[in-house]
Amino acid sequence: MSRPIDIVVAGLGNPEPEYATTRHNANAIALAQGQTTENPPRFYRRLDLSADIRDTIFTSTSENGSITNSFRVILIKPLTAMNESGFAVQKVLQHFAVKETKKFIVVADDINTLPGTLMIQSGGDLAAMKGHKGLENIVSVIGTEFIRFRLGIGRPISKTTQISQWVLNPFEKENREMDLFGHLLHLTTQALYEYSNHKDLKKVKKKFAHARKLPNKLTEMNSLVFPVDTHGF
Secondary structure (H helix, E strand, O other), X not given: OOOOOOEEEEEOOOOOHHHOXXXXXXXXXXXHHOOOOOOOOEEEEEHHHOEEEEEEEEEEEOOOOOEXXXXXXXXXXXXXXXXXXXXXXXXXXXXXXXXXXXXXXXXXXEOOOOXXXXXXXXXXXXXXXOOOHHHHHHHHHHOOOOEEXXXXXXXXXXXXXXXXXXHOOEOOOHHHHHHHHHHHXXXXXXXXXXXXXXXXXXXXXXXXXXXXXOOOOXXXXXXXXXXXXXXXX
């Protein structure tokens, strides 16, 4: 594909199947569920880049159905362990010659953000990312000047539950946690699409990431497994 790349989005997670629906894989789930015109979305396994990659064109349309804009998006699911995500990210950015870090978005889970809520940040220092090993590793490789979409997973209710245990356990039906995350997936997909289309981060933050009341009626989620068509094994 010869046209310039508009945006690169990395959804962090542990690649092993046993972690597929855990809270720490919220980010990889988001890439499997959203930003696609194909069902299931088609990724290509690039072992040389340590990532599964989807290189695609998205379009926006007017009310009468005519195309008003198109944009090229690279979706990345690193095949490295979470705490080595930066190495895969660096390989992909270098391969596609993406040097503008403002074109790079990392979707990451966040225990300090309430479930069902999206936070969006750009730049800043390492302190803002401290504690998330995937983000810390990316910062160590490419610096802090990239965009973060932080998906709220909240903290464990029980004080005896370790954070490491919490993030590596699956989302639960209890307290409508899965339903809240389903709502967050929809919110994140809309925000990613709008930023890819208009590149107006301030507008996207105001619309999707400010403190907002959750909807009274949440769609019931019975599963967070979204099939992905992966080629090139």
